[in-house]
Amino acid sequence: MMNLTLKIWRQKNASDKGQIVDYPLSGVSPDMSFLEMLDVLNQELIEKGEQPVAFDHDCREGICGTCSLYINGRAHGPETKITACQLHMRSFKDGDTIYIEPWRAEAFPVVKDLIVDRTSFDRIQQAGGFISVNTSGNTQDANAIPIEKENADKAFDAATCIGCGACVASCKNSSAMLFVSAKVSQFALLPQGQVEATDRVLNMVKQMDEEGFGNCTNTGACEVECPKGISLENIARMNREYLSASLKG
Ligand code: SF4
Numbered sequence: 001m002m003n004l005t006l007k008i009w010r011q012k013n014a015s016d017k018g019q020i021v022d023y024p025l026s027g028v029s030p031d032m033s034f035l036e037m038l039d040v041l042n043q044e045l046i047e048k049g050e051q052p053v054a055f056d057h058d059c060r061e062g063i064c065g066t067c068s069l070y071i072n073g074r075a076h077g078p079e080t081k082i083t084a085c086q087l088h089m090r091s092f093k094d095g096d097t098i099y100i101e102p103w104r105a106e107a108f109p110v111v112k113d114l115i116v117d118r119t120s121f122d123r124i125q126q127a128g129g130f131i132s133v134n135t136s137g138n139t140q141d142a143n144a145i146p147i148e149k150e151n152a153d154k155a156f157d158a159a160t161c162i163g164c165g166a167c168v169a170s171c172k173n174s175s176a177m178l179f180v181s182a183k184v185s186q187f188a189l190l191p192q193g194q195v196e197a198t199d200r201v202l203n204m205v206k207q208m209d210e211e212g213f214g215n216c217t218n219t220g221a222c223e224v225e226c227p228k229g230i231s232l233e234n235i236a237r238m239n240r241e242y243l244s245a246s247l248k249g
């Protein structure tokens, strides 16, 4: 069992200044997940009549992208290619001090404690992250359209982005380019995505800029910290798509 000191960002609401608060926690099993460890802390806080720490979570298996925690200065914690909910306490040592903070970016305002508002990502998706299919009864089976294996694989890789926002949180400019480029690429590589390709990239990039995300300066922190291993290659593809759409527009 481990004894830890947790230093957790507490912020009552969006307008509260917020501060780091220390919480000693004992009896932590190395087999607990990071979120289970926070559950134990919250149970203790509730029993003492204190406010539990608010944090986002849903699937707890690396799919939904909601568990946005900055742990010891890294998005999703010290391990690579996993989300915070897939992190286990065996990645830490007895006696460790662990800093737990929310994503920090202007376009992700803090709602409460460790929860941030990521609806800016939803609005980018709504601007073009979809295809329109005629479902009037004569819809063509998608599997009837031949697609090169390499493109199918790259489209699938791009589609594994879970919209967690770790790329934004790790970027010194709070750029959303990795996220947006994954969402553009998953369609740009497939024939089904071609109909709306021009509008898609122009509208999604426009929305990204309006939401207040920063510019990409090719540092690459996003790719390193992305739990799904989304490649920087997608940003290059989105830039090509954007250039060719601008010339057509
Ligand atoms: S690109 Fe990676 S880090 Fe960014 S939102 Fe998608 S899964 Fe998360």
Ligand code: FES
Residues within 6 Å of the ligand: 056, 057, 058, 059, 060, 061, 062, 063, 064, 065, 066, 067, 083, 084, 085, 086
């Ligand atoms: S809780 Fe769903 S990805 Fe972590």
